[in-house]
Amino acid sequence: MGLFNPGSGTGGRAAKVQRLEMLLGFIGFFAVMAMINTVYLEVRGEQALGSALLLAALLFGLWLLWRARRNADV
Numbered sequence: 001m002g003l004f005n006p007g008s009g010t011g012g013r014a015a016k017v018q019r020l021e022m023l024l025g026f027i028g029f030f031a032v033m034a035m036i037n038t039v040y041l042e043v044r045g046e047q048a049l050g051s052a053l054l055l056a057a058l059l060f061g062l063w064l065l066w067r068a069r070r071n072a073d074v
Contacts, residue, residue, distance in 0.1 A: 013072065020069040027065060031058040 034055040041048035 017069065017072045020065060020072060024062065024065050024069060027058060027062050031055065031062055034058055 034051060038048050038051040038055050041051055
């Protein structure tokens with residue numbers, strides 16, 4: 001019983017791709033929001049280190065998910 005597909009196992013290859021695409025959209029949205037926040041803080045001259053580190057972590061996660069999606073081959 002999987003988290004995204006309860007009661008029917010882990011699903012097939014198409015289900016894996018759908019989960020990866022959902023995560024790509026989710027992480028991508030928050031990466032865009034973090035970028036807007038970082039730029040806003042930089043323009044105002046406030047400290048943006050925390051926001052920049054969060055943005056870097058989100059972009060790294062986005063890159064990993066993108067590679068996983070590309071290698072899923074459906």
